[in-house]
Amino acid sequence: MNVKSISRRRFLESSAALAGGLVISFWLPGGGGRNAFAQAPQPPKISPNAFLRIGKDGSITVVVKHLEFGQGVTTSLPMILCEELECDWAKVRYELAPAGAEYVHTAFGIQLTGGSSSVWNSYDQLRTVGAQARAMLVQAAANQWKAKPADLRAEKGFVIGPGGKRLSYGQLAEAAGKLPVPDKVVLKDPKAFTIIGQPTRRIDSLEKVEGNAKFGLDVQRKNLHTAVVARPPVFGAVVKKLDAEKVKSVPGVTHVVELRDGVAVVGRNFWAAKKGRDALEIEWDLGPNAKLSTADLKAQFAETAKTPGKAAKKADDAEAMKGAAKTILAEYSVPFLAHAPMEPLNCTVEVQADGAEIWVGSQMQGVDQAAAAKMLGLKPEQVKLNTMLAGGGFGRRANPVSDYVVEACEVAKKVKVPVKVVWTREDDIRGGYYRPMYAHRVETGLDAQGKIVAWSHTIVGPSIMAGTPFEAMMVKDGLDPTSTEGVSDTPYDLPNMSVTLHTVNPGVPVLWWRSVGNSHTAFVMETMIDELAAAANQDPVAYRRALLGKHPNVTRVLDLAASKAGWGSPLAKGRARGIAVHESFGSICAQVAEVSLDGNEIRVHKVTAAFDCGLVVNPLTVEAQLQSAIAFGLSGALFGEITFKEGRVEQSNFHDYRVLRMNEMPRVEVFLVPGGERPTGVGEPGTPPVAPAVANALFALTGKRARSLPLATQKWA
């Protein structure tokens, strides 16, 4: 790790700017082994900024560089820092970091909350900050007492000296802030951890149960207007004729402006803007997607899958399939999915004399800041981007093309008043940037004994990265790794496996959706493996174990889920179990789902989840994230489907884009594999296994195989 301390002068400047004692600030250049964005341009300058502030009153404020949108980083990241700081946990508060070069991801090189990486990429960084601050506080006490630092110790917010003398961190903060930041610090032996690994309640609960937490939608500014935008009803449509005459009679409407993509109605409040938009009369030129239809796309994708695409993985023996005694062919289809976070998208922009200020719950503050600057005709450093709490996101707030931020900037630029652009739920469901629709075609070759001898897998779908600033970095030889992840890197020992990809572009904006490619590949792989187990007359767990010989870490998680779920033990009549295991984001999750049918309605009673996410920082959060990932995955597996007819999205709100509700939530039991040395991903790896686990349970119950999602609209009874 390369930790560069900043100059003393700048250190003091930043201390002064933030007021109230010690400020630790340092910069980690991007790079390192897991660097997916290795070619990302490095931010141009190092600005003094801080992860930690200690007030003279002893208050500890940890600046959280990742977006808080449910996953609990406002607790887990301070836990990491405070473990080394030896402070009083009860005095710890958080603050969300704005866009800033010092807050870039230590592996990806840009400011990003995604890829289930917030904890692991911050782990060394924040431990180091905590240890540096502790060393400075101890040194400050040593200076005051004329003692040697080695004779002092730090404990619960105090430095304790010979004879039991004590000085609080608050008392020491100012003096410590004037000391140089040590280059080298010794981190604690994990055996001595007192915070990391302890079930710790969230520090943001109180403000959230009192209704005081400020989300993007809650931003209030002087003279703030609200905008609602009429976006194209078909992707790519443009305004042919705009008649805003009737809008003029809507009280409270202040502006109607045509945008690059649509028409914004601006008003004194939301209701005025919304009524104004309803009164717009727009004739659209629907463009090339006017006839877009899901039925046609399904047929096209399935047809395309019959020919091999670009090779993502080549079989050792390309002729192996020909020698198979038997082949099993399965064709799969999964739909477009909307993220539908509870807080509809919004962004507030205020153009000021010498720049602009933005308030937004962003997963990619730096990217959004740069895109905003471009739209506003400013330099990125003239745009202050304040990170707000976000009411969910699931990938939708990490758009490489910053769609809703750029749009809000366009409105603000045109109307020249502070403006908050608010999306309605209908705007959100119909606004695109969906998890892509995909088709898979899988042919497996078996020998006379039923052993797999070849596996030929073709995937068809849009690329998430294509056409974005990430394409150059991430798409190699025309292969978007997010289209094939979870297949081409399967831990199963599948001889002569070939994986090919057809990247198609049906004109629908697409984006990552919690667990990205794994959201569809786990469904295909784990239902196919289950099918092969059944074809071989073998138990699904035993069959998987035999194929996982080279991956004992996966087997261990599979076994844990099976044993905790009572795999093989009798169940109540009408119930059945299904299992699935999947590795993603460096972690492994296995789930056993227990289901029944009530008429044709699927009931998921219980999901037993075993999880290996390496070193666990906060077991309470990890358990919550598993419950969350399973609920999110189940929403998609049972109900999720965005479809097109005559170019238009057929769904609009939660009545026809159903998501899981209280009465549909299974009981989730979580079992963590102990003993990891470093943290791995938590937020997403629990999502992929639930769809195949439920589908496999439905097979056990009915003998019918799911070849597509969602499950609830298929015939089971």
Next chain:
Amino acid sequence: MAKFFVNGVQVDFNAAPDTPLLWALRDQLGLTGTKFGCGMALCGACTVHVDQQPVRSCVTPVSAIEGKRVVTIEGISETSQGPTARAVKAAWIDKDVVQCGYCQSGQVMSAVALLQKNKSPSDADIDAAMSGNICRCGTYQRVREAIKSAAASLKKA
């Protein structure tokens, strides 16, 4: 002009009478604890109490609440339902329910209404009272545990 009470304070509302209570609270009164989620009474994020009954404020025009008493998440602890509200909020914190937190104002308001009517809700009672409140983070299991825990603590009190 509509007149009603919000958290005990009389409001004279001058804007359009078809304005949903949700937007009157958020935009005119600056009470942002009540959330917008769907605009169609499908998700429960906007739940407030009107004369002690849970109501979806996103589809309730201010013209329909003339003279009525509205209580929001910001005021619920200070009403006659305060003991229940405080027990619910304490249980929410104790069970570490919240994740993103956006739906939780509505969850808490629905849970308070449930416990005001039913001191020992069963799982089926909880399903019936809470299934109108969507949580995309999937906090349902802990919501259920917290409601039971709040019910138990209210019995002891």
